[in-house]
Structure formats: C-alpha cells, structure tokens
Amino acid sequence: MNIPNATNPRIVIIGGGFAGIALAKELKDKNVQVVLLDKHNYHTFQPLLYQVATGGLEAGSIAYPLRKIIQEYKDFYFRLTSVAEIDTKKQKIITEIGDLHYDYLVIATGSKTNYFGNKEIERNSMAMKTIPQSLNIRSLILENFEQAVLIKDSSEKSSLINFVLVGGGPTGVELAGALAEMKKAILQKDYPDLDIKKMQINLIQSGDRILNTMSEESSKEAEDFLKNLGVKIWKNVRVTNYDGRTITTNSDLTFDTATVIWTAGVKGALVSGLDAASLVENVKRIRVNQYNQVKGYDTIFAVGDVAMMELDNYPEGHPMMAQPALQQGKLLGENIIKLIHKQNMVPFEYHDKGSMATIGRNKAVVDLPHYHFSGVFAWFVWMFVHLVSLIGFKNKAVVFLNWIYNYIRFDREGRLIIRPYKKKSFVTFTSDEV
Amino acid sequence: MNIPNATNPRIVIIGGGFAGIALAKELKDKNVQVVLLDKHNYHTFQPLLYQVATGGLEAGSIAYPLRKIIQEYKDFYFRLTSVAEIDTKKQKIITEIGDLHYDYLVIATGSKTNYFGNKEIERNSMAMKTIPQSLNIRSLILENFEQAVLIKDSSEKSSLINFVLVGGGPTGVELAGALAEMKKAILQKDYPDLDIKKMQINLIQSGDRILNTMSEESSKEAEDFLKNLGVKIWKNVRVTNYDGRTITTNSDLTFDTATVIWTAGVKGALVSGLDAASLVENVKRIRVNQYNQVKGYDTIFAVGDVAMMELDNYPEGHPMMAQPALQQGKLLGENIIKLIHKQNMVPFEYHDKGSMATIGRNKAVVDLPHYHFSGVFAWFVWMFVHLVSLIGFKNKAVVFLNWIYNYIRFDREGRLIIRPYKKKSFVTFTSDEV
Structure with missing residues (x-):
C-alpha cells in the first residue's frame, strides 16, 4: 500500500468516524506511525444526517475532510479504501489498494442498517x-x-x-x-x-x-x-x-x-478475518475487554459501535452512539501508548452524559x-x-x-435534486393529453 | 401534463436559467398562466461553478429551488422534465411527462459544451x-x-x-x-x-x-x-x-x-422541432428578431444563450453570458404582455455593463x-x-x-468526494506488498 516503512510502531485505524478520529487525535506526537483508512475521504457528523435528508443543511456542512484532520500530524497517513479482510496470523490487512502490515490494529468501522435478514x-x-x-x-x-x-x-x-x-x-x-x-x-x-x-x-x-x-x-x-x-x-x-x-x-x-x-435497527460493520469466538453474530459486533482489546487478540482493538464491551451494567455493550465511541477512542489512544511502553492499560468506564432528541x-x-x-x-x-x-x-x-x-x-432551501434517486422518467403518457 | 386548463393565455418557458427566471418574474400578476419547465428542480448560478469544482463552495450555495422562486405567483406551475420536441403546427410541446399546449412558447434552454464534433x-x-x-x-x-x-x-x-x-x-x-x-x-x-x-x-x-x-x-x-x-x-x-x-x-x-x-466552446442547447431556416446550425443557436421572436414564428420566442439576435453591432449575436440573458428575459416579459394586449413590442437593446474575471x-x-x-x-x-x-x-x-x-x-473545506466519479477501485495490487 505504498506507506513508508515504519521505524515507529505502526497503528492502523480502520474508520474515520467518531471513535477513529478521537483515537487519531490522541496518537498525535506519540512516536507512532498511524495509517487511517476509510472508504470516504471525509468524517460524517451522523447526528445531523436527517437535516441533510430534509433539505435543512447541505451535505458539506456536516462532513469534514479526513486529510485535513491529520494534516499536521507527523508520520500520519490517510488512504481511501475499504478493507476486505484481516489476516491476523500475518498481522496484515488486505484491501482493494494492497496489503498493509500492522503492529496494532484498531477496528472503528461503526455500524450499518440492520434489516434483520429481510x-x-x-x-x-x-x-x-x-x-x-x-x-x-x-x-x-x-x-x-x-x-x-x-x-x-x-x-x-x-x-x-x-x-x-x-x-x-x-x-x-x-x-x-x-x-x-x-x-x-x-x-x-x-x-x-x-x-x-x-x-x-x-x-x-x-x-x-x-x-x-x-x-x-x-x-x-x-x-x-x-x-x-x-x-x-x-x-x-x-x-x-x-x-x-x-x-x-x-x-x-x-x-x-x-x-x-x-x-x-443497526448492526456492527464487521470486517472479516476475526475468529468467530470474538464475534457476537446476531448484532455483528466484536467482543472486547475493558481495554477495547478484541477477545483472543493482543494487538487488535475495536472501538465505537462495532465494539461490544459486555459489562455488568452494560450487558449488551454500550449504546451505539457518538459518546461511547468518542470516549473509547480517546482512552484507547492513551492505552495503546501505554501498551507500547509496557505500562498497565486503564480500563474503560463510560461516562453517560445523557441523551437528547429534537422533534422540531x-x-x-x-x-x-x-x-x-x-x-x-x-x-x-x-x-x-x-x-x-x-x-x-x-x-x-x-x-x-x-x-x-x-x-x-420557516424554510429549508436545500430542496435540490442534485443527484436524482429515481433513475427513470417518472411516467410516460401515451395519450395526447394537454 | 396535468396542468389546469388555462383561462388566461398560457406561456410555457423551457429552462430556469438566468433568462427563464428573469422572464418568469416579469410575468407575475399579469393575468397569464405560466408553466416553467426544467430538467433540474433548481436554478444554477453558473458563474460560481468553478468554486464548487474546486471545493471552495458547496453546490447548495449556488443553487436555488425553482419552485421557491414562483411559490407565491398566481397561476404559475413548475414541472421537472426535459422537452423532447416542439410541435409548432399544433402549438404544443412533447415531453417525457406528457404533451402541453402553449399559447406562447419561450425557449430559454441555455447552452452546453461544444466539442466541435470530436x-x-x-x-x-x-x-x-x-x-x-x-x-x-x-x-x-x-x-x-x-x-x-x-x-x-x-x-x-x-x-x-x-x-x-x-x-x-x-x-x-x-x-x-x-x-x-x-x-x-x-x-x-x-x-x-x-x-x-x-x-x-x-x-x-x-x-x-x-x-x-x-x-x-x-x-x-x-x-x-x-x-x-x-x-x-x-x-x-x-x-x-x-x-x-x-x-x-x-x-x-x-x-x-x-x-x-x-x-x-459552447453551443446552444437546441430543442428539436423548429424549422431549419430559424437555426444557425454550426453554433446550434436560434435566430431571433429584436423582440426575441424566433424567425418564422409569431408565438415562439428564444432568449439567452440559445438565442442569436444578429445585429449590426453584434453580427454573431450577443455574448453567451448572464447579462444578455437577464436583460432579454426581462424585456420579453414586458413584450409578451404587450403582444397579448395587441400593443407594439419594444426592440431589445443590450446594455453592456462590462465583464470581469477573477484569477485568485x-x-x-x-x-x-x-x-x-x-x-x-x-x-x-x-x-x-x-x-x-x-x-x-x-x-x-x-x-x-x-x-x-x-x-x-487559505482553505477550501469542500474537498469531499461525496459522489465518486471514478467508479472502480483505483488499482489492484497482485503483489504481497506492505
């Protein structure tokens, strides 16, 4: 994947959502090489997607270029790609733009819509x-x-x-x-x-x-x-x-x-290659311990929606929302550095700041x-x-x-059909109607 | 096309660019029925397209919903469609969403890129x-x-x-x-x-x-x-x-x-159905007289880029830019009303306000x-x-x-690939490269 050889440990982050970005920011200036991968070249502020859908905001207002976020971080690289598979034995990931070796891998792929098989x-x-x-x-x-x-x-x-x-x-x-x-x-x-x-x-x-x-x-x-x-x-x-x-x-x-x-419903956006024992199949999430370490692996982590940290007070993992993702990403940044320096990692504790919804x-x-x-x-x-x-x-x-x-x-001027969804013409009249 | 029967004369405008909009505004409250057709549901401010292309502005900032422009005009209708043909004998247009009779037709279809046949x-x-x-x-x-x-x-x-x-x-x-x-x-x-x-x-x-x-x-x-x-x-x-x-x-x-x-280069975005004698084939523009009346027709007009008004001081018609379109659209609005009331129309005179370009x-x-x-x-x-x-x-x-x-x-944050242009993955590596 044409990334310069790392003299520092290489941390590969899959996904530039809330968790991935919080993690990346934490790894700045820490003598590690970071490769951030995402299939989009921008971070999406998902809580406001519904306003884009209803014409209240332009898409560009809730998106932010990923390269800009890491622009000034030393030894950081971004690559636009989706990841096909993880080869945990060889410590590498396989992507459409080539393979890449990792020292530490963080899966921050988020979630996708769950149709429950229908x-x-x-x-x-x-x-x-x-x-x-x-x-x-x-x-x-x-x-x-x-x-x-x-x-x-x-x-x-x-x-x-x-x-x-x-x-x-x-x-x-x-x-x-x-x-x-x-x-x-x-x-x-x-x-x-x-x-x-x-x-x-x-x-x-x-x-x-x-x-x-x-x-x-x-x-x-x-x-x-x-x-x-x-x-x-x-x-x-x-x-x-x-x-x-x-x-x-x-x-x-x-x-x-x-x-x-x-x-x-949502389910985790899994990447294939992990052992079945580390997955919660029905919700497609990845079992992690309190350090967000994937069960069964020392150098693979999962954070955010895709991670499921089963705790007594959160038997089904944390809610799949921005806050746990942000908090996990940030702490994992500190913990990976601790791990590299052979220090003890700090277990994650979720600070529930509350939740809210707007109706109008x-x-x-x-x-x-x-x-x-x-x-x-x-x-x-x-x-x-x-x-x-x-x-x-x-x-x-x-x-x-x-x-x-x-x-x-009382307006929403974004009611623009810039990328038509229905590909065909709506109706075809055969009559000579005027 | 499911437009209410007109008791007032029906004016059909093809195209919601500078000329079409200037014309529509002029026809407000004039006891005419106006049907505005466009293949987009928005007006485009073309002079700033290059800033959208280079990420300086979002697309929504230079687009404006056409329905909003005519929202408060009485007996105005918008339809999202392209026009296949004009049937000048039967005074109707043929579109993908049905046919429509016109009393007056205005072609304001603008221009498109000219590859000179290559x-x-x-x-x-x-x-x-x-x-x-x-x-x-x-x-x-x-x-x-x-x-x-x-x-x-x-x-x-x-x-x-x-x-x-x-x-x-x-x-x-x-x-x-x-x-x-x-x-x-x-x-x-x-x-x-x-x-x-x-x-x-x-x-x-x-x-x-x-x-x-x-x-x-x-x-x-x-x-x-x-x-x-x-x-x-x-x-x-x-x-x-x-x-x-x-x-x-x-x-x-x-x-x-x-x-x-x-x-x-640009050429007119012609609609078929007009007599060949009224067209300037090499630039695909429509010959109009000083009232923007298409040569050979009394009730069909063309304005803006697609119209070519050959005058002594403009032997190749007016420049294909916003100003002539705006001015022609506005005057034509007045002239159609005059025509309906059997008054004399006023010949068009272009007021050149100058031109400008920005380099950076x-x-x-x-x-x-x-x-x-x-x-x-x-x-x-x-x-x-x-x-x-x-x-x-x-x-x-x-x-x-x-x-x-x-x-x-010194920034442009619109560097977002929201609608990928290259459909396929960039490259495929066969080697086991890391």
Whole structure:
C-alpha cells in the first residue's frame, strides 16, 4: 500500500468516524506511525444526517475532510479504501489498494442498517447512515412530490405522498418531525396543485413507546410533540415486509407507500478475518475487554459501535452512539501508548452524559443522568451541543447560519435534486393529453 | 401534463436559467398562466461553478429551488422534465411527462459544451456547465490525488497530477487560478507523501491571448497573475485529440494527463422541432428578431444563450453570458404582455455593463465600458457583484461566510468526494506488498 516503512510502531485505524478520529487525535506526537483508512475521504457528523435528508443543511456542512484532520500530524497517513479482510496470523490487512502490515490494529468501522435478514425490505427501503444515503432520501422525497403532481390516479398519488418511517429511535423521531415541518412550511407552498393535507407521515415502532432508550417522560413528550405536528404513531406494530408498494405488519394493518425509511435497527460493520469466538453474530459486533482489546487478540482493538464491551451494567455493550465511541477512542489512544511502553492499560468506564432528541422547532427532549427537561430550552441545549460537537469552525458557522435562517423563515432551501434517486422518467403518457 | 386548463393565455418557458427566471418574474400578476419547465428542480448560478469544482463552495450555495422562486405567483406551475420536441403546427410541446399546449412558447434552454464534433474528446474530458458536472470535476481532482499517492510508476503518477484546461475564457482562467491556489494552500498539506511541486496546471488557448473577449490589458494582466501562480499558459495551440491519456495538438506539443477540463466552446442547447431556416446550425443557436421572436414564428420566442439576435453591432449575436440573458428575459416579459394586449413590442437593446474575471485571492480584472482596472479592488468588485447577483439571502450569506473563511484560512473545506466519479477501485495490487 505504498506507506513508508515504519521505524515507529505502526497503528492502523480502520474508520474515520467518531471513535477513529478521537483515537487519531490522541496518537498525535506519540512516536507512532498511524495509517487511517476509510472508504470516504471525509468524517460524517451522523447526528445531523436527517437535516441533510430534509433539505435543512447541505451535505458539506456536516462532513469534514479526513486529510485535513491529520494534516499536521507527523508520520500520519490517510488512504481511501475499504478493507476486505484481516489476516491476523500475518498481522496484515488486505484491501482493494494492497496489503498493509500492522503492529496494532484498531477496528472503528461503526455500524450499518440492520434489516434483520429481510432482503425485500433491504431492497425496497431507504437507509440513513451515510451522506449519500441521506441525499438519496432528499431526492426521493422531492421526486415523489414531482411525480405526485403529474398523476391522476388517487391511490397512486396518495402512496407517493405517504411516508413511512420504521423505527422510533432518535433517528426516526427526528426525521418524522423534520418531515412534518417540511409539510407545513414548504411543501404546501411549493406544490399548490397538490392537496398537501393528504400527505401522511407514519412512524412505526415495534415496542410500546418511542425513544425507548430514553426516559418515559421523554417518550411521552416526544410522542405529544409529534402528534401535534400531525405525525401518526403506530406502537406495538412490527413490520413484516415491504414489497416496494405495501407494508405488511404483524397485525391487519398495512400501509400503501412509495417511501419507507428504515431506522429500525443497526448492526456492527464487521470486517472479516476475526475468529468467530470474538464475534457476537446476531448484532455483528466484536467482543472486547475493558481495554477495547478484541477477545483472543493482543494487538487488535475495536472501538465505537462495532465494539461490544459486555459489562455488568452494560450487558449488551454500550449504546451505539457518538459518546461511547468518542470516549473509547480517546482512552484507547492513551492505552495503546501505554501498551507500547509496557505500562498497565486503564480500563474503560463510560461516562453517560445523557441523551437528547429534537422533534422540531422549539421542541426537544433532554435526559441528563439525573434530570429531565423538554421544550424550548431543551431545544436550545440540543442545538448548542450539536454545534460545538461539529468539527471545524466553518461548519459550525454555516450550520448556525442555516439554523437561524430556517428558524426565522420557516424554510429549508436545500430542496435540490442534485443527484436524482429515481433513475427513470417518472411516467410516460401515451395519450395526447394537454 | 396535468396542468389546469388555462383561462388566461398560457406561456410555457423551457429552462430556469438566468433568462427563464428573469422572464418568469416579469410575468407575475399579469393575468397569464405560466408553466416553467426544467430538467433540474433548481436554478444554477453558473458563474460560481468553478468554486464548487474546486471545493471552495458547496453546490447548495449556488443553487436555488425553482419552485421557491414562483411559490407565491398566481397561476404559475413548475414541472421537472426535459422537452423532447416542439410541435409548432399544433402549438404544443412533447415531453417525457406528457404533451402541453402553449399559447406562447419561450425557449430559454441555455447552452452546453461544444466539442466541435470530436467524440473522443467529449468522451474523455470533463465539462463544467452544470452542478453535477462540477461535482464530478471536484471528485476527479481528489481521486487523482488519492490514486497518485498509491502509484509508484512515475509517468503514471505525473499524469494523475497534471491538469489540462482547454479554453482560455473566463471559465478556464478562473478554474486555473483556483486549482493553482488549491495546489499551494491545500494539496501540499493534504498530501505530504506526494511531491506537489510536480503538480502541473496547463491552460491551452487556441488564440493569441486568454480572455479574448475582454480588453488587451485584462488579457495581459490575467496572464501575469496566472503565471505568478504557477499556471503554464500555451497560446496559439489547438487541441486536436485526447484519448484519455494523451492530448495531441496542431503542433508537436503533447500532454500526458488523466484530466482534461474542456471549456473551449459552447453551443446552444437546441430543442428539436423548429424549422431549419430559424437555426444557425454550426453554433446550434436560434435566430431571433429584436423582440426575441424566433424567425418564422409569431408565438415562439428564444432568449439567452440559445438565442442569436444578429445585429449590426453584434453580427454573431450577443455574448453567451448572464447579462444578455437577464436583460432579454426581462424585456420579453414586458413584450409578451404587450403582444397579448395587441400593443407594439419594444426592440431589445443590450446594455453592456462590462465583464470581469477573477484569477485568485486579490487578483481580478474588470473591464467597464470605458474603464479598465485590476488587482485587489477589482477582486472586491468581482466578489460584490457576484454576491448581490446570487438568488436568495441565505445563499448570499453562506457564500460570503465561506469566502471570508477561505480567505483568512487559505482553505477550501469542500474537498469531499461525496459522489465518486471514478467508479472502480483505483488499482489492484497482485503483489504481497506492505
């Protein structure tokens, strides 16, 4: 892979997400060679993907060039590639751009959408884990509306403006809220020749409350917020299939829709080559000890979503979110250096800073470890936390400016179909209609 | 096409560029039905495409939703489609989403890249007339660098970082300057394992000066600016072919390069169906009289780049730029209303406000009708004029903020490969190289 020979120990990091970046920053100036690999040349701020999908922000505002992050770090290298396999015996990874030996390997590959084995749902529904996927959702929403104005058949038309979000976690909730605001503030004006009242936003949750990783108050309040925005919430409903036209569920309930956005589950983005004993097969995560060391290996680590550290207080590992990833990445940076210097590593302890979700303008819910609040102040806190967490001054400033503008004007000007999702022309008329 | 029957005369506008939008705005509240068609759902501010291509601005900052422009206009309709043909006998247009009758038709389809019939150049080189094309150029530049770090063969490597721009008009000049600044300020830092000094930017011009539609001073100064930035300018050189590896010219000169950006010519983006007598075949433009009426038709008009109004002082029509398009669009709006009311139309007269080009930070040239200036002040004027011309407050603010940031930090953070251009993996190693 054309990396200069290392005189220092070589640490290979697969993935430039929250965990990978936190780790890389920690390894700066530590007399190690670091090779960071990612299949994108940018870091993605995933918590704001839903705003890209709904036209509130441009993709570039939540992405940051990975090369820029490590630009001034000595003996750091970035390579744009996906990793095919790890050869643990020979201590090397096999990628599409060549092989690479590692002294220490860190798997920070994150997570991807879990369809729980249903190929038909996977084929027909939209996921929202990456920027290209979010841009596809944006295009699809707008293309649906462009198509709906053309069509006379009413069932076809209503299926085009019926949006079904499967999964009542933060992503589903935030997206549902954003769609409801688009409906009210934008689509109504943009499509005067459509009866926008008929646009439906359905949120399906298999459990008995949405935001089920948060407090009961948060669930309740988020539900009220969404209902006030016109979102229909279906609880205790499990989607069994979606053939591209109709959603079937475990009850009599069905939904005719052209758009299903699937946020009902995630699984680890595994890299092959690890021993089966180190994997938790059903969620595709990697078992690690308290030092994020992969079970059975001394020099291979996993951090973030893909890592599963089974502890008494976290029997299923830490939540697959930014905070554990950031904290694990940072500590692992210190621990690898300790390991190199034959010092004792420090076990990871997760500091739960709480969680939050935004439903719409002036509407958010926040759970701190011992305190819950919601409404306008929660919404400001949500915005503040997300702004300061974004990488880069310019991104912060542009996002802030967009938010102010969108707030004052009730607008989202990113409703641009720059990369069409539907490849073919919408409909072909045979009649000589004028 | 599912447009409500018109009680008012129906004006169909094909194209939402400068001319189409200026026209649409003029037709507001005039008791006409207006149907605006475009194959994109946004207006593109073409003069800043080169900044999208070089990562200085996000695509969304120079695009504006067409539906938003006409949102509050009564009896205005937008449809996302390309137009296949005009049936002038039946007064209707034929599109992929159905046919549509018109009372008045305005062709504002703009221009596209002219390869002068050379299919091989067309296949192998990049154009920069649309946002997707600009994003492709951005991706290709970055992919070339990512690939260059991997490759050991030196001729291959230098071909990847050798950029050839064909055409010394404003687009070629501005792009060359932006690339030169990327080289100095960004690529050098982003790719420490490449010898960036070997990156070449070649600008080929068939005539004996660049910016040949501007004053001789402007040409001269732009040339000096570019040379100081390290751009190599080749004048009186005509490109004869590009096979994807090597450019051949009318002299012994050849260039081995992976990237050719072709800005050497434009032609009208014609719609078929008009009588051959009304067309200027070699440049694909439509002959119009002083009222922008297409020769031979009473109710069909053409405005902007695609229109060619042959006048004594403009024997080859007006320059294919924003200003004539804006002015023609606006006047045509007034004239169509006059025509409907059986009043006399006003002949078009072009007010040349001058022209300008920017070469880089603090470097621009401006030709006013009777005055020429250049340097820092010209650069500020260039920025001001482009900022106020952008549609929408938010776009103005975001572009302004980006420019300040890029200026202070010598940076362009839009170096993101969000839509890869090269579809395949760069190289495949067979060796067991580490």
